[in-house]
Amino acid sequence: MSRIVVAADFGGTNLRSALVDANGEIVDRLDVRTPASAAPAVILSDIVKLFRAISARSPVPPVGAALGVPGLIDADAGKVIIAPNVAGFRNLVLTEPIAAELGIPVFIENDASAAALGEHRFGAGRGTRNLLHATLGTGIGGGIVVEGRLYRGAKGLAGEIGHIIIDPAGPRCNCGSRGCLESMVSGVAFAERARRIIASGASPVLLEIVGYREPTAADLHAAAKAGDRQCEAEIRHGGHLLGLGLGSLVNVLNPEAITLSGGLLAMGDMLLAPMKESMFSIAYGPASGTLVRLSTLGDEAGLLGAAAVAFERVESVAPQA
Ligand SMILES: [Zn+2]
Structure with a gap:
Protein backbone atom coordinates (compact mmCIF):
# COMPACT_ATOMS: atom_id res chain seq x y z
CA MET A 1 0.00 0.00 0.00
CA SER A 2 1.31 3.40 -1.01
CA ARG A 3 1.90 6.15 1.55
CA ILE A 4 -1.02 8.49 2.07
CA VAL A 5 -1.12 12.14 3.13
CA VAL A 6 -3.94 14.46 4.13
CA ALA A 7 -4.15 17.45 1.78
CA ALA A 8 -6.25 20.54 2.32
CA ASP A 9 -6.97 23.64 0.30
CA PHE A 10 -8.21 26.65 2.26
CA GLY A 11 -10.39 28.98 0.19
CA GLY A 12 -12.66 31.85 1.10
CA THR A 13 -15.75 29.62 0.69
CA ASN A 14 -14.73 26.00 1.22
CA LEU A 15 -12.12 24.11 3.15
CA ARG A 16 -11.50 21.09 0.96
CA SER A 17 -9.61 18.05 2.15
CA ALA A 18 -8.54 14.76 0.62
CA LEU A 19 -6.50 11.64 1.18
CA VAL A 20 -3.88 11.48 -1.57
CA ASP A 21 -1.50 8.61 -2.33
CA ALA A 22 2.07 8.85 -3.62
CA ASN A 23 0.87 8.57 -7.23
CA GLY A 24 -1.35 11.62 -6.88
CA GLU A 25 -4.55 9.56 -6.76
CA ILE A 26 -7.29 11.09 -4.60
CA VAL A 27 -8.38 8.19 -2.41
CA ASP A 28 -11.17 10.03 -0.59
CA ARG A 29 -12.32 13.59 -0.03
CA LEU A 30 -14.31 15.69 2.39
CA ASP A 31 -15.27 19.38 2.07
CA VAL A 32 -16.74 21.74 4.64
CA ARG A 33 -17.62 25.43 4.65
CA THR A 34 -14.73 27.70 5.60
CA PRO A 35 -15.19 28.61 9.29
CA ALA A 36 -17.28 31.79 9.44
CA SER A 37 -15.74 32.81 12.75
CA ALA A 38 -12.48 34.71 12.72
CA ALA A 39 -11.53 33.39 16.17
CA PRO A 40 -8.26 31.42 15.90
CA ALA A 41 -9.50 28.77 18.36
CA VAL A 42 -12.57 28.08 16.16
CA ILE A 43 -10.52 27.96 12.96
CA LEU A 44 -8.02 25.54 14.52
CA SER A 45 -10.66 23.26 16.01
CA ASP A 46 -12.59 23.15 12.70
CA ILE A 47 -9.43 22.16 10.81
CA VAL A 48 -8.57 19.52 13.42
CA LYS A 49 -12.12 18.10 13.22
CA LEU A 50 -11.94 17.90 9.42
CA PHE A 51 -8.47 16.33 9.43
CA ARG A 52 -9.60 13.77 12.04
CA ALA A 53 -12.69 12.90 10.01
CA ILE A 54 -10.82 12.43 6.72
CA SER A 55 -7.91 10.58 8.42
CA ALA A 56 -10.37 8.11 9.97
CA ARG A 57 -11.39 7.08 6.44
CA SER A 58 -7.80 6.34 5.34
CA PRO A 59 -6.90 2.70 4.57
CA VAL A 60 -3.45 3.28 6.18
CA PRO A 61 -2.46 5.91 8.77
CA PRO A 62 -1.54 9.14 6.93
CA VAL A 63 2.16 10.04 7.19
CA GLY A 64 1.61 13.80 7.18
CA ALA A 65 -0.74 16.63 6.29
CA ALA A 66 -0.42 19.91 4.43
CA LEU A 67 -2.66 22.90 3.92
CA GLY A 68 -2.48 25.32 0.98
CA VAL A 69 -3.44 28.87 1.91
CA PRO A 70 -3.91 31.86 -0.42
CA GLY A 71 -1.71 34.49 1.18
CA LEU A 72 1.66 35.29 2.69
CA ILE A 73 2.96 32.24 4.53
CA ASP A 74 6.00 31.63 6.69
CA ALA A 75 6.15 27.96 5.77
CA ASP A 76 9.07 27.08 8.06
CA ALA A 77 7.31 28.61 11.07
CA GLY A 78 3.98 27.06 10.03
CA LYS A 79 2.45 30.49 10.19
CA VAL A 80 -0.01 32.46 8.08
CA ILE A 81 1.25 36.06 8.00
CA ILE A 82 -1.84 37.30 6.18
CA ALA A 83 -4.47 35.73 3.93
CA PRO A 84 -6.73 38.62 2.87
CA ASN A 85 -9.61 36.38 1.70
CA VAL A 86 -9.89 34.25 4.83
CA ALA A 87 -11.27 35.84 8.01
CA GLY A 88 -8.96 35.50 11.01
CA PHE A 89 -5.92 34.46 9.00
CA ARG A 90 -3.44 37.01 10.27
CA ASN A 91 -0.30 36.12 12.23
CA LEU A 92 -1.79 32.72 12.95
CA VAL A 93 0.42 29.73 13.77
CA LEU A 94 -1.45 26.74 12.34
CA THR A 95 0.83 23.76 12.11
CA GLU A 96 2.01 23.17 15.70
CA PRO A 97 -1.39 23.08 17.40
CA ILE A 98 -2.88 20.92 14.62
CA ALA A 99 0.10 18.53 14.64
CA ALA A 100 -0.16 18.23 18.43
CA GLU A 101 -3.80 17.17 18.10
CA LEU A 102 -3.33 14.78 15.18
CA GLY A 103 0.01 13.21 16.06
CA ILE A 104 1.39 13.55 12.51
CA PRO A 105 3.57 16.28 10.97
CA VAL A 106 1.53 19.18 9.54
CA PHE A 107 2.76 21.79 7.05
CA ILE A 108 1.37 24.86 5.34
CA GLU A 109 2.35 26.49 2.07
CA ASN A 110 1.26 29.39 -0.08
CA ASP A 111 -1.27 27.97 -2.56
CA ALA A 112 0.62 29.06 -5.69
CA SER A 113 3.89 27.57 -4.39
CA ALA A 114 1.99 24.39 -3.56
CA ALA A 115 0.50 24.39 -7.07
CA ALA A 116 4.03 24.55 -8.53
CA LEU A 117 5.08 21.52 -6.53
CA GLY A 118 1.83 19.76 -7.48
CA GLU A 119 2.47 20.30 -11.20
CA HIS A 120 6.05 19.14 -10.75
CA ARG A 121 5.16 15.93 -8.93
CA PHE A 122 1.80 14.98 -10.39
CA GLY A 123 0.94 17.25 -13.35
CA THR A 296 -3.26 19.03 -16.19
CA LEU A 297 -4.52 19.07 -12.59
CA GLY A 298 -7.62 21.24 -13.16
CA ASP A 299 -9.89 21.61 -10.14
CA GLU A 300 -7.66 19.30 -8.11
CA ALA A 301 -4.58 21.55 -8.39
CA GLY A 302 -5.05 22.93 -4.87
CA LEU A 303 -5.41 19.54 -3.21
CA LEU A 304 -2.67 17.86 -5.22
CA GLY A 305 -0.39 20.84 -4.58
CA ALA A 306 -0.89 20.50 -0.84
CA ALA A 307 -0.33 16.73 -1.13
CA ALA A 308 2.95 17.36 -2.99
CA VAL A 309 4.05 19.70 -0.16
CA ALA A 310 3.25 17.04 2.45
CA PHE A 311 5.17 14.36 0.52
CA GLU A 312 8.16 16.64 -0.06
CA ARG A 313 8.37 17.63 3.60
CA VAL A 314 7.88 14.11 4.94
CA GLU A 315 10.42 12.63 2.49
CA SER A 316 13.01 15.26 3.46
CA VAL A 317 13.10 13.83 7.00
CA ALA A 318 12.27 10.18 6.26
CA PRO A 319 13.01 9.15 2.66
CA GLN A 320 11.00 6.15 1.51
CA ALA A 321 13.16 3.04 1.19
ZN1 LIG B 1 2.59 44.52 -6.86
Whole structure:
Protein backbone atom coordinates (compact mmCIF):
# COMPACT_ATOMS: atom_id res chain seq x y z
CA MET A 1 0.00 0.00 0.00
CA SER A 2 1.31 3.40 -1.01
CA ARG A 3 1.90 6.15 1.55
CA ILE A 4 -1.02 8.49 2.07
CA VAL A 5 -1.12 12.14 3.13
CA VAL A 6 -3.94 14.46 4.13
CA ALA A 7 -4.15 17.45 1.78
CA ALA A 8 -6.25 20.54 2.32
CA ASP A 9 -6.97 23.64 0.30
CA PHE A 10 -8.21 26.65 2.26
CA GLY A 11 -10.39 28.98 0.19
CA GLY A 12 -12.66 31.85 1.10
CA THR A 13 -15.75 29.62 0.69
CA ASN A 14 -14.73 26.00 1.22
CA LEU A 15 -12.12 24.11 3.15
CA ARG A 16 -11.50 21.09 0.96
CA SER A 17 -9.61 18.05 2.15
CA ALA A 18 -8.54 14.76 0.62
CA LEU A 19 -6.50 11.64 1.18
CA VAL A 20 -3.88 11.48 -1.57
CA ASP A 21 -1.50 8.61 -2.33
CA ALA A 22 2.07 8.85 -3.62
CA ASN A 23 0.87 8.57 -7.23
CA GLY A 24 -1.35 11.62 -6.88
CA GLU A 25 -4.55 9.56 -6.76
CA ILE A 26 -7.29 11.09 -4.60
CA VAL A 27 -8.38 8.19 -2.41
CA ASP A 28 -11.17 10.03 -0.59
CA ARG A 29 -12.32 13.59 -0.03
CA LEU A 30 -14.31 15.69 2.39
CA ASP A 31 -15.27 19.38 2.07
CA VAL A 32 -16.74 21.74 4.64
CA ARG A 33 -17.62 25.43 4.65
CA THR A 34 -14.73 27.70 5.60
CA PRO A 35 -15.19 28.61 9.29
CA ALA A 36 -17.28 31.79 9.44
CA SER A 37 -15.74 32.81 12.75
CA ALA A 38 -12.48 34.71 12.72
CA ALA A 39 -11.53 33.39 16.17
CA PRO A 40 -8.26 31.42 15.90
CA ALA A 41 -9.50 28.77 18.36
CA VAL A 42 -12.57 28.08 16.16
CA ILE A 43 -10.52 27.96 12.96
CA LEU A 44 -8.02 25.54 14.52
CA SER A 45 -10.66 23.26 16.01
CA ASP A 46 -12.59 23.15 12.70
CA ILE A 47 -9.43 22.16 10.81
CA VAL A 48 -8.57 19.52 13.42
CA LYS A 49 -12.12 18.10 13.22
CA LEU A 50 -11.94 17.90 9.42
CA PHE A 51 -8.47 16.33 9.43
CA ARG A 52 -9.60 13.77 12.04
CA ALA A 53 -12.69 12.90 10.01
CA ILE A 54 -10.82 12.43 6.72
CA SER A 55 -7.91 10.58 8.42
CA ALA A 56 -10.37 8.11 9.97
CA ARG A 57 -11.39 7.08 6.44
CA SER A 58 -7.80 6.34 5.34
CA PRO A 59 -6.90 2.70 4.57
CA VAL A 60 -3.45 3.28 6.18
CA PRO A 61 -2.46 5.91 8.77
CA PRO A 62 -1.54 9.14 6.93
CA VAL A 63 2.16 10.04 7.19
CA GLY A 64 1.61 13.80 7.18
CA ALA A 65 -0.74 16.63 6.29
CA ALA A 66 -0.42 19.91 4.43
CA LEU A 67 -2.66 22.90 3.92
CA GLY A 68 -2.48 25.32 0.98
CA VAL A 69 -3.44 28.87 1.91
CA PRO A 70 -3.91 31.86 -0.42
CA GLY A 71 -1.71 34.49 1.18
CA LEU A 72 1.66 35.29 2.69
CA ILE A 73 2.96 32.24 4.53
CA ASP A 74 6.00 31.63 6.69
CA ALA A 75 6.15 27.96 5.77
CA ASP A 76 9.07 27.08 8.06
CA ALA A 77 7.31 28.61 11.07
CA GLY A 78 3.98 27.06 10.03
CA LYS A 79 2.45 30.49 10.19
CA VAL A 80 -0.01 32.46 8.08
CA ILE A 81 1.25 36.06 8.00
CA ILE A 82 -1.84 37.30 6.18
CA ALA A 83 -4.47 35.73 3.93
CA PRO A 84 -6.73 38.62 2.87
CA ASN A 85 -9.61 36.38 1.70
CA VAL A 86 -9.89 34.25 4.83
CA ALA A 87 -11.27 35.84 8.01
CA GLY A 88 -8.96 35.50 11.01
CA PHE A 89 -5.92 34.46 9.00
CA ARG A 90 -3.44 37.01 10.27
CA ASN A 91 -0.30 36.12 12.23
CA LEU A 92 -1.79 32.72 12.95
CA VAL A 93 0.42 29.73 13.77
CA LEU A 94 -1.45 26.74 12.34
CA THR A 95 0.83 23.76 12.11
CA GLU A 96 2.01 23.17 15.70
CA PRO A 97 -1.39 23.08 17.40
CA ILE A 98 -2.88 20.92 14.62
CA ALA A 99 0.10 18.53 14.64
CA ALA A 100 -0.16 18.23 18.43
CA GLU A 101 -3.80 17.17 18.10
CA LEU A 102 -3.33 14.78 15.18
CA GLY A 103 0.01 13.21 16.06
CA ILE A 104 1.39 13.55 12.51
CA PRO A 105 3.57 16.28 10.97
CA VAL A 106 1.53 19.18 9.54
CA PHE A 107 2.76 21.79 7.05
CA ILE A 108 1.37 24.86 5.34
CA GLU A 109 2.35 26.49 2.07
CA ASN A 110 1.26 29.39 -0.08
CA ASP A 111 -1.27 27.97 -2.56
CA ALA A 112 0.62 29.06 -5.69
CA SER A 113 3.89 27.57 -4.39
CA ALA A 114 1.99 24.39 -3.56
CA ALA A 115 0.50 24.39 -7.07
CA ALA A 116 4.03 24.55 -8.53
CA LEU A 117 5.08 21.52 -6.53
CA GLY A 118 1.83 19.76 -7.48
CA GLU A 119 2.47 20.30 -11.20
CA HIS A 120 6.05 19.14 -10.75
CA ARG A 121 5.16 15.93 -8.93
CA PHE A 122 1.80 14.98 -10.39
CA GLY A 123 0.94 17.25 -13.35
CA ALA A 124 2.24 19.06 -16.42
CA GLY A 125 5.71 19.51 -14.91
CA ARG A 126 6.38 15.80 -14.34
CA GLY A 127 9.86 14.76 -15.43
CA THR A 128 11.38 18.24 -15.10
CA ARG A 129 14.06 19.21 -12.59
CA ASN A 130 13.50 22.95 -12.83
CA LEU A 131 10.08 24.44 -13.27
CA LEU A 132 8.34 27.81 -13.16
CA HIS A 133 4.61 27.69 -12.46
CA ALA A 134 2.34 30.70 -12.98
CA THR A 135 -1.27 30.94 -11.80
CA LEU A 136 -3.16 33.39 -13.99
CA GLY A 137 -6.39 34.22 -12.20
CA THR A 138 -7.88 37.10 -10.23
CA GLY A 139 -4.26 37.85 -9.36
CA ILE A 140 -0.97 36.43 -10.62
CA GLY A 141 0.85 33.92 -8.45
CA GLY A 142 3.77 31.66 -8.98
CA GLY A 143 6.07 29.02 -7.67
CA ILE A 144 9.58 27.93 -8.51
CA VAL A 145 10.94 24.38 -8.39
CA VAL A 146 14.74 24.14 -8.45
CA GLU A 147 16.49 20.78 -8.74
CA GLY A 148 13.27 19.01 -7.84
CA ARG A 149 12.49 21.01 -4.71
CA LEU A 150 10.30 24.01 -4.05
CA TYR A 151 12.39 27.17 -3.85
CA ARG A 152 11.06 29.02 -0.79
CA GLY A 153 13.67 31.77 -0.39
CA ALA A 154 14.95 33.25 2.86
CA LYS A 155 11.54 33.73 4.46
CA GLY A 156 9.36 31.43 2.39
CA LEU A 157 8.05 34.26 0.24
CA ALA A 158 9.71 33.32 -3.08
CA GLY A 159 7.65 33.03 -6.23
CA GLU A 160 5.71 36.31 -6.03
CA ILE A 161 5.96 36.70 -9.77
CA GLY A 162 2.89 38.96 -9.91
CA HIS A 163 4.98 41.78 -8.45
CA ILE A 164 7.77 42.07 -10.96
CA ILE A 165 7.58 45.53 -12.54
CA ILE A 166 6.49 45.66 -16.16
CA ASP A 167 5.88 49.42 -16.40
CA PRO A 168 7.14 51.86 -13.73
CA ALA A 169 4.48 54.35 -14.86
CA GLY A 170 1.73 51.72 -14.78
CA PRO A 171 -1.27 51.44 -12.46
CA ARG A 172 -0.87 51.18 -8.70
CA CYS A 173 -0.73 47.58 -7.42
CA ASN A 174 -2.12 46.22 -4.13
CA CYS A 175 1.46 45.81 -2.93
CA GLY A 176 2.07 49.58 -3.21
CA SER A 177 4.28 49.56 -6.31
CA ARG A 178 3.33 50.75 -9.78
CA GLY A 179 3.07 48.66 -12.92
CA CYS A 180 3.43 45.21 -11.38
CA LEU A 181 2.59 42.34 -13.72
CA GLU A 182 -0.53 41.64 -11.61
CA SER A 183 -1.72 45.23 -11.86
CA MET A 184 -1.54 45.03 -15.67
CA VAL A 185 -2.45 41.45 -16.60
CA SER A 186 -4.83 39.61 -14.25
CA GLY A 187 -8.53 39.01 -13.81
CA VAL A 188 -8.79 42.24 -11.83
CA ALA A 189 -6.69 44.21 -14.36
CA PHE A 190 -8.74 42.98 -17.34
CA ALA A 191 -11.98 43.81 -15.51
CA GLU A 192 -10.64 47.32 -14.96
CA ARG A 193 -9.80 47.62 -18.68
CA ALA A 194 -13.36 46.52 -19.50
CA ARG A 195 -14.75 49.14 -17.10
CA ARG A 196 -12.74 51.87 -18.84
CA ILE A 197 -13.75 50.74 -22.31
CA ILE A 198 -17.42 50.87 -21.29
CA ALA A 199 -16.98 54.30 -19.67
CA SER A 200 -15.37 55.62 -22.86
CA GLY A 201 -18.37 54.47 -24.88
CA ALA A 202 -16.06 52.75 -27.34
CA SER A 203 -17.62 49.29 -27.29
CA PRO A 204 -21.38 48.78 -27.72
CA VAL A 205 -20.66 45.02 -27.90
CA LEU A 206 -19.08 44.97 -24.44
CA LEU A 207 -21.78 47.24 -23.03
CA GLU A 208 -24.48 44.87 -24.28
CA ILE A 209 -22.76 41.86 -22.70
CA VAL A 210 -22.22 43.56 -19.35
CA GLY A 211 -25.44 45.55 -18.98
CA TYR A 212 -25.63 47.25 -15.60
CA ARG A 213 -23.42 44.89 -13.59
CA GLU A 214 -19.68 45.12 -12.94
CA PRO A 215 -17.64 43.88 -15.92
CA THR A 216 -15.26 40.91 -15.64
CA ALA A 217 -12.27 39.60 -17.57
CA ALA A 218 -14.61 36.99 -19.07
CA ASP A 219 -16.82 39.81 -20.44
CA LEU A 220 -13.81 41.39 -22.13
CA HIS A 221 -13.02 38.03 -23.73
CA ALA A 222 -16.66 37.47 -24.77
CA ALA A 223 -16.73 40.89 -26.48
CA ALA A 224 -13.43 40.14 -28.21
CA LYS A 225 -14.77 36.81 -29.47
CA ALA A 226 -17.86 38.63 -30.72
CA GLY A 227 -15.57 40.70 -32.92
CA ASP A 228 -14.81 43.78 -30.83
CA ARG A 229 -11.34 44.82 -31.98
CA GLN A 230 -10.50 47.02 -29.00
CA CYS A 231 -11.33 44.28 -26.49
CA GLU A 232 -9.25 41.81 -28.48
CA ALA A 233 -6.37 44.29 -28.62
CA GLU A 234 -6.49 44.66 -24.81
CA ILE A 235 -6.20 40.91 -24.32
CA ARG A 236 -3.42 40.58 -26.89
CA HIS A 237 -1.53 43.45 -25.27
CA GLY A 238 -2.00 41.73 -21.90
CA GLY A 239 -0.55 38.55 -23.39
CA HIS A 240 2.40 40.52 -24.72
CA LEU A 241 3.11 42.01 -21.26
CA LEU A 242 2.71 38.61 -19.62
CA GLY A 243 5.32 37.25 -22.03
CA LEU A 244 7.73 40.02 -21.06
CA GLY A 245 7.34 39.08 -17.40
CA LEU A 246 7.62 35.34 -17.89
CA GLY A 247 10.42 35.71 -20.45
CA SER A 248 12.43 37.76 -17.94
CA LEU A 249 11.97 34.99 -15.40
CA VAL A 250 12.98 32.36 -17.93
CA ASN A 251 16.22 34.26 -18.53
CA VAL A 252 16.94 34.25 -14.79
CA LEU A 253 15.88 30.69 -13.99
CA ASN A 254 16.33 28.72 -17.24
CA PRO A 255 13.57 26.23 -16.33
CA GLU A 256 12.89 23.22 -18.53
CA ALA A 257 9.21 24.17 -18.54
CA ILE A 258 6.73 26.84 -17.56
CA THR A 259 3.39 25.46 -16.43
CA LEU A 260 0.29 27.65 -16.44
CA SER A 261 -3.00 27.42 -14.59
CA GLY A 262 -5.90 29.69 -13.71
CA GLY A 263 -9.07 31.21 -15.08
CA LEU A 264 -7.36 33.48 -17.63
CA LEU A 265 -6.39 30.38 -19.64
CA ALA A 266 -10.02 30.42 -20.87
CA MET A 267 -8.86 33.28 -23.13
CA GLY A 268 -6.86 30.67 -25.07
CA ASP A 269 -4.55 31.72 -27.87
CA MET A 270 -5.86 35.28 -27.84
CA LEU A 271 -3.78 35.63 -24.64
CA LEU A 272 -1.27 32.80 -25.04
CA ALA A 273 -0.07 33.36 -28.62
CA PRO A 274 1.18 36.94 -27.98
CA MET A 275 2.48 35.75 -24.60
CA LYS A 276 4.64 33.07 -26.21
CA GLU A 277 5.74 35.43 -28.97
CA SER A 278 7.06 38.11 -26.61
CA MET A 279 8.42 35.53 -24.17
CA PHE A 280 10.53 33.80 -26.79
CA SER A 281 11.49 37.10 -28.41
CA ILE A 282 13.30 38.16 -25.22
CA ALA A 283 14.45 34.70 -24.07
CA TYR A 284 18.20 34.69 -24.09
CA GLY A 285 20.19 31.80 -25.56
CA PRO A 286 19.30 28.38 -24.14
CA ALA A 287 16.22 29.80 -22.38
CA SER A 288 14.51 29.92 -25.78
CA GLY A 289 14.01 26.13 -25.55
CA THR A 290 11.73 26.37 -22.50
CA LEU A 291 8.51 24.39 -22.87
CA VAL A 292 5.15 26.02 -22.12
CA ARG A 293 2.57 23.58 -20.77
CA LEU A 294 -0.96 24.01 -19.46
CA SER A 295 -1.84 22.53 -16.07
CA THR A 296 -3.26 19.03 -16.19
CA LEU A 297 -4.52 19.07 -12.59
CA GLY A 298 -7.62 21.24 -13.16
CA ASP A 299 -9.89 21.61 -10.14
CA GLU A 300 -7.66 19.30 -8.11
CA ALA A 301 -4.58 21.55 -8.39
CA GLY A 302 -5.05 22.93 -4.87
CA LEU A 303 -5.41 19.54 -3.21
CA LEU A 304 -2.67 17.86 -5.22
CA GLY A 305 -0.39 20.84 -4.58
CA ALA A 306 -0.89 20.50 -0.84
CA ALA A 307 -0.33 16.73 -1.13
CA ALA A 308 2.95 17.36 -2.99
CA VAL A 309 4.05 19.70 -0.16
CA ALA A 310 3.25 17.04 2.45
CA PHE A 311 5.17 14.36 0.52
CA GLU A 312 8.16 16.64 -0.06
CA ARG A 313 8.37 17.63 3.60
CA VAL A 314 7.88 14.11 4.94
CA GLU A 315 10.42 12.63 2.49
CA SER A 316 13.01 15.26 3.46
CA VAL A 317 13.10 13.83 7.00
CA ALA A 318 12.27 10.18 6.26
CA PRO A 319 13.01 9.15 2.66
CA GLN A 320 11.00 6.15 1.51
CA ALA A 321 13.16 3.04 1.19
ZN1 LIG B 1 2.59 44.52 -6.86
